Amino acid sequence: MMWSAIKAFMIKELKLTFRSKANIFWIIAWPAIWLLMTAYVFVPPATGQPMTLKVGVVNYDVGSTSPFNGTTFIHILNESEYRGAKLFQVKIYDNETMMLEDIMKGRLDGGFAIPTGFGKDVIFGQAKLKVYVGARSPQSAQITESILRGFIQGLNNGISIRKVNETMKYITIYSEKYMPKNITIPMAGNRSWMEFMKDWMMGLVSPINASFQDVKPKALVERASILGWYTFGAIGMSLLYSGLIIGSTMAVREKEAGTLKRILASPATSTDMLIGKTLSGLITLGIMSAVIIILGVYPCGAKIIWSPSNQAHWLAILLLILVSIMVIGIGMILSLIARTVESASNLSVVLGLMFAFIAGIWFPKWWMPAWMRVLADVFPATWAIDGVRSALIYGVGAAELTPTILKVLVATIISYLIGIFAYKKTLRRYVMA
Amino acid sequence: MKADICLVVKDVSKRFGDRVAVDGVSFTVHKGEIYGLLGPNGAGKTTLLNMIAGIIEPDSGEISVDGLNALDPRVRGRVGYCPQETIVYDNLTGLENMMFYAGLHGLSGNHVKRRCRELLDRMGLSEYADKRVKTYSGGMKKRLSFAISLIADPELLLLDEPTVGMDPRIRRSVWESILRLKEEGRTIILATHYMEEADELSDRVAIMDSGKIVAEDSPENLKNCYGPKAVIDVEFAETIKDPKVIIEKIKPYASGGGVIYKDDTLRIHVDNPDIISPKVISEIVGEGMKLKTLKITMPTLEDVFLRLTGRRLAEE
Numbered sequence: 001m002m003w004s005a006i007k008a009f010m011i012k013e014l015k016l017t018f019r020s021k022a023n024i025f026w027i028i029a030w031p032a033i034w035l036l037m038t039a040y041v042f043v044p045p046a047t048g049q050p051m052t053l054k055v056g057v058v059n060y061d062v063g064s065t066s067p068f069n070g071t072t073f074i075h076i077l078n079e080s081e082y083r084g085a086k087l088f089q090v091k092i093y094d095n096e097t098m099m100l101e102d103i104m105k106g107r108l109d110g111g112f113a114i115p116t117g118f119g120k121d122v123i124f125g126q127a128k129l130k131v132y133v134g135a136r137s138p139q140s141a142q143i144t145e146s147i148l149r150g151f152i153q154g155l156n157n158g159i160s161i162r163k164v165n166e167t168m169k170y171i172t173i174y175s176e177k178y179m180p181k182n183i184t185i186p187m188a189g190n191r192s193w194m195e196f197m198k199d200w201m202m203g204l205v206s207p208i209n210a211s212f213q214d215v216k217p218k219a220l221v222e223r224a225s226i227l228g229w230y231t232f233g234a235i236g237m238s239l240l241y242s243g244l245i246i247g248s249t250m251a252v253r254e255k256e257a258g259t260l261k262r263i264l265a266s267p268a269t270s271t272d273m274l275i276g277k278t279l280s281g282l283i284t285l286g287i288m289s290a291v292i293i294i295l296g297v298y299p300c301g302a303k304i305i306w307s308p309s310n311q312a313h314w315l316a317i318l319l320l321i322l323v324s325i326m327v328i329g330i331g332m333i334l335s336l337i338a339r340t341v342e343s344a345s346n347l348s349v350v351l352g353l354m355f356a357f358i359a360g361i362w363f364p365k366w367w368m369p370a371w372m373r374v375l376a377d378v379f380p381a382t383w384a385i386d387g388v389r390s391a392l393i394y395g396v397g398a399a400e401l402t403p404t405i406l407k408v409l410v411a412t413i414i415s416y417l418i419g420i421f422a423y424k425k426t427l428r429r430y431v432m433a
Numbered sequence: 434m435k436a437d438i439c440l441v442v443k444d445v446s447k448r449f450g451d452r453v454a455v456d457g458v459s460f461t462v463h464k465g466e467i468y469g470l471l472g473p474n475g476a477g478k479t480t481l482l483n484m485i486a487g488i489i490e491p492d493s494g495e496i497s498v499d500g501l502n503a504l505d506p507r508v509r510g511r512v513g514y515c516p517q518e519t520i521v522y523d524n525l526t527g528l529e530n531m532m533f534y535a536g537l538h539g540l541s542g543n544h545v546k547r548r549c550r551e552l553l554d555r556m557g558l559s560e561y562a563d564k565r566v567k568t569y570s571g572g573m574k575k576r577l578s579f580a581i582s583l584i585a586d587p588e589l590l591l592l593d594e595p596t597v598g599m600d601p602r603i604r605r606s607v608w609e610s611i612l613r614l615k616e617e618g619r620t621i622i623l624a625t626h627y628m629e630e631a632d633e634l635s636d637r638v639a640i641m642d643s644g645k646i647v648a649e650d651s652p653e654n655l656k657n658c659y660g661p662k663a664v665i666d667v668e669f670a671e672t673i674k675d676p677k678v679i680i681e682k683i684k685p686y687a688s689g690g691g692v693i694y695k696d697d698t699l700r701i702h703v704d705n706p707d708i709i710s711p712k713v714i715s716e717i718v719g720e721g722m723k724l725k726t727l728k729i730t731m732p733t734l735e736d737v738f739l740r741l742t743g744r745r746l747a748e749e
Contacts, residue, residue, distance in 0.1 A: 008536020012525065019524045258518025262581070265486040265514035265591075266537035267506060431489055432449060 001275070005268035009276025010283070017284050026349075027242060027288045031234040032295050034362075038230045039300035043223055050085040053147055056099035056111035056132075057092055061118040068159075069119030073112075080151065087151065096130075103134045109144045110134050122159060160205035168198050224303030228393045229364075231296030231304065235289045235320070236361035236385035241352025242288060243324055246281035247331020248344035250274070251423060255430045256341050270427055274420065278328055285324045304392050311398040315405055316391040322405070323384035326412040332419030335426045361385050380411035439464045439589055439620040440485065445494030446644075447480050454480040456644035457494070462622065464588075467615050469635030469652075470624040471734060473744075477644040478624035479517065482591045485622065486514040498589055510538060513587030517594040519574040520581060523567035527558055527577050530566060531584060538585040552580040556610065572603035579610060590614060590621045596630060608634060628734040640738055647741045652734055659740050660732035661688045661702035665710060669697050670723035682716045691736070693745055697725075702736060 017023050057077065061070030080087040091108070093099040099111045113130035121127035131148055135141035172194060179193070188196040254260040254273075263273060296302035306313055331348060338344035356362045360376030368376065376382045387404035390396035440462040447455040455477040462468040470478045483489045485496055487503045496503035498511060521530045531549035535541065553562045556576040566574060575595065582590060595611065596604040611634055615621060625631050631638045632652045639649040648655055673679060676694035683692050683701055686709045691702030703709045706729045717724055739745055 002539055004536045004539045004541050007541070008533050011536075012522065012529075012533045015529065016522060016524050257520075257522060258516065259520050259522065261483065261486075261488055261516045261518075262514060262520040262534070263537060264488045265509060265512065265516075266534065267509040267539060268537040269506075272537075431483070 002268055002272055005266075005272040006276040006279065008268075009273055010280040013277055013280035014283060017280070026245070027238070027284065028291055031238045031288070031292050034237070035231065035234045035292065035295055035300055038234075039227055039296075039302075043226050043230065045223065045301075050082045050087075051143065051147065052086050052089055053109040053144060054089045054091070054107070055148075056102060056108045057090055058094070058096050058099055058111070058113045059092065060116045061114050064117070064119045066119035066123060068122050070114040072119065073114055076155065077112075087147070100132065103132055106134065106136045108134055109136070109140070110148055123163075157206050161202070164198065164201045164205055167201065168194075171197060222303065224301055225393055227296060227300050227302035228304045229389055230362075231293060231300070231302045232385055232389050232392070233356075233362045234292050234296070235388075236323075236381060237353065237356035238288055238292065239285055239320070239324055239327055240356050240361065240381060241349045242285060243281065243327030244331040244334060244348035244352050245345050246277070246284070247328040247419060248334040248338050248348050249341050250277050250332060251335055251426045251430060252339060252344055253341050255433075260427075260430055264427075264431065270424065274423060278325070281328050282321065282324055286320075289320060305395055306392065312391040312396060312401050315398055315401050316388045319384045319387045319391075319401075319405060319408060322408045322412045323381050326380060326384075326408070326415045329412070329416035329419030332423045332426075333415070336422045355379065355381065380408055380415075383411075384408045437464050438462070439466075439499060440468075440622070441495070441497045442481070442485070443495045445481070445484060445491045445496060447477075447484060447489070447492050453644050455484070455491070458641075458644070458646055459494075460639055460646060460649060462620055464620050465615065465618050466636045467611070467621045467623055467634050469631035469638040470622065470641055471626070471628060471631040471635075471638050471738070472641030473626055476626075476641040478626075478641055479593055480644075481641075482514070482516075482593050482622065482624055485589075486512055486591055488514075510585055511587055512589045512591060513582035513585065514591045515578050515582040515593065515595060517597060519571075520578045521566045521569075521574055524565060526563050526565055527553055527569070527580075528562045530577060531581060534581045535584050540584065549580075549584065552583055553577075555613075556580045557606075572599050572607075575599065575603075575607065576610070579607070583614070588620060590619055591624075592621060593624045594626065595623070596625075596627065604630075628738065632734050638734065640734070640741060642738075642742045648737065655734060655737045656732050659737040661691060661736060661740070662704045662732075663702075663706040664730050664732050664736060665699075665701040665703055665706055665713060666726075666728045666730060667699040667701070667713065667717065668725040668727075669699070670725040672697055673722065679717065679720055679722065682720065683713060686712055686716075689740060691739060693739065695745065700736075702732070702740070 017027075055077065057074055059070040059074060064070065074090060074092070077088045077090050078086075091102075093102075093111075096111075096113050099108070099113075102108045103111055111132040111134075113132070115128055115130070118127050118129065129152070131152065133141060133145045133148060175194065183193055185193060185196055191199070250273075251260070254263060264270065293304065297304060334347055334351070335344060338347045358368070358372055358375060359365075359379040360368070360373070360382045365373050365376040365382070383404055387401055387408070390404075391401055438461055442461070443459050445455055445458045446453070458477070458481060460468070470481065472478055480489070484491050485498070485503055487505075487508055490504060498508045501508050520534075521527075522533070525533065528546070528549055531553065532541075532546065535545045535549060550559065550562060553559050556579055558573060558576055558580065561569060561573065566577065569577065579595070582592075592611065596607050599607065608630070611621060611623070623631065623634060635652060637649065637651050638655060639646045640655070641647070648659060650658065673694065676699075679699065680692050680694055683699065684690055686701070686703065688702045688704045691700075693700045701709070701713060710727065710729065714724065714727065735745065
C-alpha cells in the first residue's frame with residue numbers, strides 16, 4: 001500500500017466531485033430542497049403548537065335578558081384557551097347561509113348557530129345548539145370535530161356543576177323545613193343525606209370525573225425534534241444514493257475516462273485506488289452530512305442534541321461512518337451489473353431513493369403497511385439511522401446504542417467485503433475488454 | 434542478459450475467449466532504441482503493450498524489462514505507458530493531472546511540482562498548466578498524456594498510437610517530441626498503424642498481423658527485402674465505376690500481383706518502372722479512362738505490409 005497514491009486518489013476524487021455541478025446538486029441541493037420543503041410545507045412552523053380554529057357564529061338569541069345567553073356563549077368562545085393559545089377565532093354572521101357558504105369554501109373550520117331562547121333554555125331546561133363541522137381535509141375534519149365536541153362537553157360540565165350547586169341551595173332550604181331528621185339512605189355510608197344528594201346529582205352530570213395529564217415525550221411532539229428526525233432522514237437518504245453512486249462508479253468512471261489502464265500500469269495498486277476512493281467518498285459524505293445538519297438546524301430549526309463529552313453522540317458519528325462504508329460496499333456490488341457511469345448513477349439514485357422511502361429512512365416506518373415494515377426492520381441502513389436518531393434526538397445512552405453498532409458493524413464488514421470482491425472482478429473485466 | 438537489452442518478449446501469447454489476440458510473439462529491444470509495432474487495428478499491438486506494462490498477464494511466454502518480469506511491481510516504476518486513449522481528467526488542470534499521476538508513482542512535494550511544470554513546458558503547455566483540461570484541444574491532451582508518461586523519468590516508454598486523430602502539424606510536433614526522448618537515451622516501443630510514423634521514427638519495426646509478427650527489421654531493410662523496387666501511383670481524373678476491369682488489365686505488369694485501387698488512385702508494385710509505365714498508360718487510355726497524374730515513387734512500409742499480408746494497412 002502506498003500512502004502517496006491513496007492521497008493522490010483522494011485529492012483527485014474530491015476535486016472532481018466538488019467541481020461537478022451535477023454532484024453538487026445531488027450532494028447539497030437535493031437534500032436541502034427536501035429538508036426545506038419538509039420544514040416549511042409538511043411540518044410548518046405552527047406544528048406542535050395548540051390549534052386555533054376559525055369558527056363562525058350566528059346568534060339569534062340577541063334580545064335575551066337572561067343572565068346566560070347567546071352573547072355570553074360568544075364571549076366564552078372568544079376567551080377559551082388551550083396551553084396559552086386562543087382556542088377559537090370567532091367571526092359573527094347575520095345568517096346561517098353566509099356562514100355555511102364560508103365553511104363549504106374552506107374559509108372556516110366550523111360554526112355555531114345559536115337559536116332564540118338559547119340562554120333561557122340553558123338555565124331552565126335543555127338548550128338546542130347547531131354545530132357545523134368543516135372538512136378542509138379528512139384529518140382536519142376529525143380534529144375540528146374533536147375540538148368542538150370537547151369544548152361543548154366542557155361547557156356542559158361547567159354549566160351542569162353550577163346548576164347542581166344552585167339546585168343544592170334550594171334543596172338545603174326546603175329539606176331543613178320538610179324532611180325528617182333521622183332519614184337514612186342505603187349506600188350513603190357516612191355521608192349525610194344532603195352530601196349524598198349532591199354527589200348523586202354531580203354523578204348525573206358527569207359520572208366519570210377524569211383527570212388528564214400530559215406525559216408525551218417532548219421529542220415526539222415538538223416541531224424542532226420532528227425536524228431533527230427528518231434531518232437525519234435527509235442524511236440517510238443522501239448517504240444511500242450518494243454512497244451507492246460512489247461505490248458503483250468507482251471502477252467504471254476510470255474506464256470511461258480512459259485512465260484505468262494508465263493507473264494500473266503505475267506502481268499504485270487497485271487496493272490503493274479502492275482505499276483512496278473510499279476515503280474521498282467518506283469525506284464527501286461527511287461534508288454532505290454536515291451541510292444537511294447545518295441546514296436542518298439553522299434555516300429549518302431542527303433540534304439536535306450534541307455534547308462532545310457524551311459517548312453516545314460519538315457512537316452516533318461512528319454509526320454514520322459505518323453506514324457510509326456499508327453503502328459504498330453495496331454500490332461496488334452494483335458495479336457488477338451497471339457497466340457505464342450513466343447506468344450506475346441512475347441505478348444508484350433509483351435504488352437509493354426507493355430504499356430511503358420504503359425502508360423507514362425518510363418516512364417513519366409506522367406510516368407504512370405491515371409488510372413494508374419488515375423491510376425497514378431488516379435493512380441495516382435503517383438500523384443505523386434509527387440509532388443516530390435515538391442518540392442525537394431522543395438522548396439514548398451509549399449502552400443502549402451498543403447492540404445497534406454491533407449489528408451495523410457486522411453488516412458493514414459483510415457488504416464491504418462482497419463489494420471488494422465485486423470491484424476486483426469488475427476491474428479484471430475492464431482490463432480484459 | 435546483455436547489458437544493452439532493455440526488453441525481451443519471448444513466445445508470448447494471449448487469448449480473450451476464442452479470439453487469439455497475441456500469438457507466439459518474440460522480439461528483443463535494445464536500450465535507446467525506438468521499436469515500432471506496425472499493424473492494423475486488431476493486430477494485437479495494444480494487448481502486447483498492456484502485457485509489457487504489466488496490466489495483463491500473458492497466457493504463455495515471458496516478458497522481461499531490464500531482467501525483471503513485467504509483472505514485478507518494480508517494473509511499473511521504470512515503464513512509462515501512454516495508452517491510445519487520452520489519460521487525463523477534464524475537470525482537473527494540466528498540473529493537477531500531472532500531480533495526480535506523480536502521486537501514483539510515489540512522488541510528491543514542491544520539487545515534483547517543479548518537474549511537472551518543466552515537463553509541461555517541454556510539451557509546450559506551460560501557459561495552460563493551470564487551466565482545466567476541458568479547455569484543451571485534442572493535440573494538447575495528447576501532449577499532456579506524453580508529459581504524464583514521463584513523470585517518473587522512465588527508462589522504457591510504451592506509446593500506443595500516439596498521433597491517432599491528430600492533424601499533420603500536431604503529428605509532426607509529437608514526432609519531434611518522441612525523437613527528443615530518444616536523444617535523451619530512452620527506449621521507446623511505438624505501436625502505430627501509420628506507416629509513415631513507423632518509417633520516420635523507428636530504428637526497427639515489427640509488422641504485426643492477426644496477433645503475429647510477420648516481419649521484423651529496420652524500415653529500410655524491410656522495404657528492400659519485402660517491398661517492390663518501385664511503385665507507380667496513377668491518379669484518375671474521375672472515379673472508376675468498375676476498378677476490377679483495370680486491375681485485371683494491369684496485374685500482369687505488376688511485381689507479385691501488387692495492384693490496389695483506392696481513392697481514385699491505382700497503386701502498382703513494379704520492378705522496372707521505366708518499361709512498365711508506358712504500358713500502364715497505354716492500357717488505361719485503351720480502356721477509355723482519363724489520367725490525372727502518374728508518379729513513380731519508392732516503396733513504403735505500407736507496400737511491405739501489402740506484400741506480406743495481401744491487404745493494405747489503411748483498409749483495416
